[in-house]
Amino acid sequence: MAQMNLLHAINSALDHAMEKDERVMCFGEDVGHFGGVFRATSGLQEKYGKARCFNTPLVEQGILGFANGLAAQGSVPICEIQFADYIFPAFDQIVNETAKFRYRSGNEFNVGSLVIRTPYGGGIAGGLYHSQSPEAYFTGTPGIKVVVPRNPYQAKGLLTACINDKDPVIFFEPKRLYRASVGEVPEESYEIELGKAEVVTEGKDVTLLGWGAQMEIIEQAAQMAGEQGISCEVIDLRTLAPWDVDTVAKSVTKTGRLIISHEAPITGGFAGEISATISDVCFLHLESPIARVCGLDTPYPLMQEKEYVADKLKIFEAIKASVNF
Amino acid sequence: MNRPDSKVVNAIHQASFIRGDALEIPTLQVLDAQGDVIDGAQMPDIDEALAHKIYDTLAFIRVFDERMVASQRQGRISFYMTCKGEEAAITGSAAALSDDDMIMAQYREQAALRFRGFSTPNFMNQLFSNAKDLGKGRQMPIHYGSNELNYMTISSPLATQIPQAAGYAYGQKMAGKDALTICYFGEGAASEGDFHAGLNMAAVLKCPTVFFCRNNGYAISTGTDEQYAGDGIAPRGVGYGIETIRVDGNDLLAVLLATQTARAYALEHNKPVLIEAMSYRLGAHSTSDDPSGYRSKEEEELWAQIDGVLRFKTWMINQGWWDEDKDAALYEKYRTEVLSELKISEKIGAPALEELVTDVYHDVPKHLQDQLTELKSHIAKYPDAYPSAKGESH
Ligand SMILES: Cc1ncc(C[n+]2csc(CCOP(=O)(O)OP(=O)(O)O)c2C)c(N)n1
Numbered sequence: 001m002a003q004m005n006l007l008h009a010i011n012s013a014l015d016h017a018m019e020k021d022e023r024v025m026c027f028g029e030d031v032g033h034f035g036g037v038f039r040a041t042s043g044l045q046e047k048y049g050k051a052r053c054f055n056t057p058l059v060e061q062g063i064l065g066f067a068n069g070l071a072a073q074g075s076v077p078i079c080e081i082q083f084a085d086y087i088f089p090a091f092d093q094i095v096n097e098t099a100k101f102r103y104r105s106g107n108e109f110n111v112g113s114l115v116i117r118t119p120y121g122g123g124i125a126g127g128l129y130h131s132q133s134p135e136a137y138f139t140g141t142p143g144i145k146v147v148v149p150r151n152p153y154q155a156k157g158l159l160t161a162c163i164n165d166k167d168p169v170i171f172f173e174p175k176r177l178y179r180a181s182v183g184e185v186p187e188e189s190y191e192i193e194l195g196k197a198e199v200v201t202e203g204k205d206v207t208l209l210g211w212g213a214q215m216e217i218i219e220q221a222a223q224m225a226g227e228q229g230i231s232c233e234v235i236d237l238r239t240l241a242p243w244d245v246d247t248v249a250k251s252v253t254k255t256g257r258l259i260i261s262h263e264a265p266i267t268g269g270f271a272g273e274i275s276a277t278i279s280d281v282c283f284l285h286l287e288s289p290i291a292r293v294c295g296l297d298t299p300y301p302l303m304q305e306k307e308y309v310a311d312k313l314k315i316f317e318a319i320k321a322s323v324n325f
Numbered sequence: 326m327n328r329p330d331s332k333v334v335n336a337i338h339q340a341s342f343i344r345g346d347a348l349e350i351p352t353l354q355v356l357d358a359q360g361d362v363i364d365g366a367q368m369p370d371i372d373e374a375l376a377h378k379i380y381d382t383l384a385f386i387r388v389f390d391e392r393m394v395a396s397q398r399q400g401r402i403s404f405y406m407t408c409k410g411e412e413a414a415i416t417g418s419a420a421a422l423s424d425d426d427m428i429m430a431q432y433r434e435q436a437a438l439r440f441r442g443f444s445t446p447n448f449m450n451q452l453f454s455n456a457k458d459l460g461k462g463r464q465m466p467i468h469y470g471s472n473e474l475n476y477m478t479i480s481s482p483l484a485t486q487i488p489q490a491a492g493y494a495y496g497q498k499m500a501g502k503d504a505l506t507i508c509y510f511g512e513g514a515a516s517e518g519d520f521h522a523g524l525n526m527a528a529v530l531k532c533p534t535v536f537f538c539r540n541n542g543y544a545i546s547t548g549t550d551e552q553y554a555g556d557g558i559a560p561r562g563v564g565y566g567i568e569t570i571r572v573d574g575n576d577l578l579a580v581l582l583a584t585q586t587a588r589a590y591a592l593e594h595n596k597p598v599l600i601e602a603m604s605y606r607l608g609a610h611s612t613s614d615d616p617s618g619y620r621s622k623e624e625e626e627l628w629a630q631i632d633g634v635l636r637f638k639t640w641m642i643n644q645g646w647w648d649e650d651k652d653a654a655l656y657e658k659y660r661t662e663v664l665s666e667l668k669i670s671e672k673i674g675a676p677a678l679e680e681l682v683t684d685v686y687h688d689v690p691k692h693l694q695d696q697l698t699e700l701k702s703h704i705a706k707y708p709d710a711y712p713s714a715k716g717e718s719h
Contacts, residue, residue, distance in 0.1 A: 129481030
């Protein structure tokens, strides 16, 4: 085991993958010698050469189109979109091409080896174009998997699983935690199974569900509730598409209550999808309405960020409202 | 129109390529590296008053950039991007425009905004995201905009302004205005799909748009050798059927001449023009960047020697319009002004909480009103936890 921050853990996963398989390539804007604006690909070009770790011209549409072609050919492209806010120029290539390659060709062709890495989320004083959480645009598209790690250990294990997976995956990295989140990470390669949620803390009164950077905030709220004698079960969804309905349903069946929290705006956010499914599956076990604590339905602001976000106090209030319903 | 029965023009009967780098676009220069007018060079339309206004902008921006980087280092503002190295390209092109021309910038063109008359407090209030920021404190520092000054508010996603500039210019033409749109972008942004879409739209739809590419050598850490093959951005204009000119971006008079000529052409013919200004980003990409990781000090020093501000100053002195004493006094005036305005702006409070939900739509819809009401009652419960309840500015 070694102490790593989230960026080191990602770098380590990429390093193992490139070492093990020559077909693995890392590319994107500034990822070559510079190592990416956040330095996730540091040292990889020096180790594996310019042909396998390289800068691309500044065009996300091109990066994804190129990656689709590479993956269809049999390479293992791991491309970086510098900020999730800038994934939209590549939207067509992702939702119309990456996601549908296998289906539309009857599996004559597929881009299953493709991984898109991209930093997402707020809390870095980035304003509306450096803070978005666009996961729900992609969970609404069949054919791509969506994965979000919450700490360095998960980042390495989940990213490795994404690279080895037979389907294209978007791996959203919580950039607020890149350097802030530090923990024990095995030096060797390992995988965390995709499609499986993790029960972080067991509890009996209410289930709290989230992913990525929001988990830290959910855990703080759970602790506040604990001090008031409310026992929270905390679950990290980890994979959003396809998501682990069973683990969440089992928990809600036990607690009778569910609160989902994410950074993205509430309307059209992935919490809505979860709550529809869980109210269907767990209808007879619910003791209170499923609650969503999310961003407001506005672009992510620069000022008033503290007011805007789904912070621990808002979640704490939702917990109290749920148990007192 | 291509038709199968049309006569083949310039038929050849041996397979031979036109080389990818066949177009070697020449570079317009008026001043030499020392700031002396090159013999036989065409001069732009410039008189003493315009020269002074230009130099005033150059001096202000130098001081402002330097001062605001220092403020970022002191933690007073969160982020900054300088225009250092490209002042001549930006100011020289802005000086060729009429005030009615729309400016659509990328983010490094504060000198154009200053030339238009954006006040020091206006700049500062945006950087501090305070209640007086015209953009209501919603965007990161350097995302300026002013309707009054015909300067479109900056958007972070790169190149999105390029097709918009074509559309805006088409609208100006349809409205019968004697004005056009100038659109600034970097050689990095010229890789984006929006660049190609925008140029093609403007060419085909005959839009009076001046596309102004700042080729400053880098897109963050990516040098031009990893950004494009071939001879820069200019040949792309030719490829799209657009009149194109390349200019020494560190030669203010050449940029002024090129842009004046482009403006006249675009308005007379209702057509776009592409200008590629060859320059260098002397500073870091932004205050979050450290260029020592990807380029050498020597390279930076080489470019600093042909600095556009210095060359223009020399020319002004040669004209008898300027001297070193006046120069020192001007810089001192701006240092004092910037510092005192900074102290005022940083004390102005944050925008009101209500502005969290305005301008998402024309009217605040019911669901956002409800979200605000709910938020307010939540904040009332925890007044210590939220800056807005405490009346804090940040
Ligand atoms: C669509 C999009 N992709 C990526 C970014 C991140 N980014 C901001 S500035 C920049 C480099 C731009 O380089 P260039 O256009 O050459 O302008 P310069 O910074 O050199 O003035 C990048 C990649 C962005 N803002 N928008």
